[in-house]
Amino acid sequence: MQVRRATEKDVDAAVRTLARAFEDYPMTRMGLDPDHYLDRLTQYQRLFLTRIGLPHGRVWVTSDVSAVAVWTTPATPPHAFAPHADAFKELAGSRAELAAEYEQAMGIFRPREPVWFLALVGVDPDRRSQGLGRAVITPGLATADADHSAAFLETQEPANLGFYESLGFTVIAELELPHRGPIHYAMYRAPR
Numbered sequence: 001m002q003v004r005r006a007t008e009k010d011v012d013a014a015v016r017t018l019a020r021a022f023e024d025y026p027m028t029r030m031g032l033d034p035d036h037y038l039d040r041l042t043q044y045q046r047l048f049l050t051r052i053g054l055p056h057g058r059v060w061v062t063s064d065v066s067a068v069a070v071w072t073t074p075a076t077p078p079h080a081f082a083p084h085a086d087a088f089k090e091l092a093g094s095r096a097e098l099a100a101e102y103e104q105a106m107g108i109f110r111p112r113e114p115v116w117f118l119a120l121v122g123v124d125p126d127r128r129s130q131g132l133g134r135a136v137i138t139p140g141l142a143t144a145d146a147d148h149s150a151a152f153l154e155t156q157e158p159a160n161l162g163f164y165e166s167l168g169f170t171v172i173a174e175l176e177l178p179h180r181g182p183i184h185y186a187m188y189r190a191p192r
Contacts, residue, residue, distance in 0.1 A: 001062045001063060001064070001130075001131075001132060001135060002062065002063040003060055003061070003062055003063075003135050003136055003138075003139060004060065004061065004063065005058070005059065005060060005061075006053075006054065006059035006060065006061045006065075006068070008054065010059075010061055010065050011046070011049060011050060011054075013061075013065035014045075014049055014059070014061055014065055014068045015042060015045045015046045015049060016042075017065055017066055017067065017068050017122055017123070017124050018045040018049070018068055018070075018120060018122040019038070019041050019042045019045050020122070020124050020125055021068075021122025021123055021124065021125065022041060022045070022120075022122060023038065023041065023125075025156070025157065026156045026157065026181075026182035027102070027156045027182060028041055028044070030095065030098065030099075030102070030177075030181050030182065031092060031095055031098065031099040031102060032044065032091060032092055032093070032095055032099075033091075033092060033093025033094045033095050034094075035093065035094070040091045040092075040093065043091055044088070044091045045120075047084060047087055047088065047091070048070065048119070048120060049068075049070060049120075051083075051084050052070075052072065052076075052080055052081065052084070052119070053070035053071070053072075053119065053120070055080075056072065056076045056077065056080040057070060057071050057072040057073055057076050057119070058070075058071045058073060058139075058140060058143070059071070060136045060137075060139045060140065061136060062132055062135060062136060066123065066124040066126075066127040066132060067121075067122070067123045067124070067127065067132035067133055067135065067136045068120070068121065068122050068136060069118065069120070069121045069133075069136035069137050069139075069140055070118075070119050070120040070121070071116055071117060071118055071119060071140045072116075072117045072119055073114075073116055073117075073143075074114030074115065074116065074147070074149055075114075076117075098178075098179060098181075101178055101179075102177050102178070102181060102184075105175060105177055105178060105184070106154060106175070106177075106184055106186070108173075109172065109173040109175070109186035110152065110186070111150065111152050111188065113150070114149070115144075115149060115150045115151060115152045116140055116141075116143070116144035116147075116149055116150070116151040116152070117151075117152050117153070118137065118140065118151065118152070118153040121133055121136065121137055133163070134163075134167070137167060138167075141167060141168070141189070144189075144191070144192075145191070145192040148191045148192070149191055150188060150189060150190055150191050151168075151169070151188075151189040152186070152187065152188050152189070153169060153187050154184065154185065154186055154187070155184075155185050155187065156177075156182035156183060156184055156185070157182075158183065158185070161185060161187075164187050165187075167189070168189045168190075168192075169187035169188065169189045170187060170188055170189070171185050171186070171187055172186050172187065172188045173185070173186040174186075
């Protein structure tokens with residue numbers, strides 16, 4: 001399976017893959033209004049991909065777009081998220097306050113220095129356990145290494161920890177999110 005940089009032509013397929021991959025993810029289930037959840041999730045993935053990932057970060061996909069990795073980079077401007085805050089809040093709907101509380105709690109553990117941040121990685125559920133996640137993450141890690149930059153990610157799925165550790169990440173923080181939320185893991189990979 002070949003991996004390549006995503007383009008605007010990949011948006012629809014990438015959004016479908018990410019929505020399918022995150023359909024039952026603990027954080028999206030808690031952070032998005034359950035009313036029309038799948039529509040909200042799809043819109044969230046489209047917004048993040050088209051307004052943050054493609055214009056301000058890096059996105060890699062498999063040739064069939066069954067796996068997607070979306071990174072922000074040290075060059076991603078800090079203000080890239082601000083113009084879209086209201087749209088993300090609207091998608092959260094009745095869970096907007098909870099999502100904001102989660103974001104604040106997680107932010108404590110984020111690096112203060114510029115890093116490669118693996119914001120989203122998803123593999124279509126029908127294609128899991130075939131090495132596709134590793135395949136789309138590896139180019140971002142290689143680029144971070146070439147830049148002598150650290151990498152960072154967050155997960156709320158304990159089953160992911162071993163996989164990310166195999167890529168060189170280390171858990172630097174573990175936090176139970178408020179209101180019986182999922183366990184949040186912050187993971188860091190030192191510059192190579």
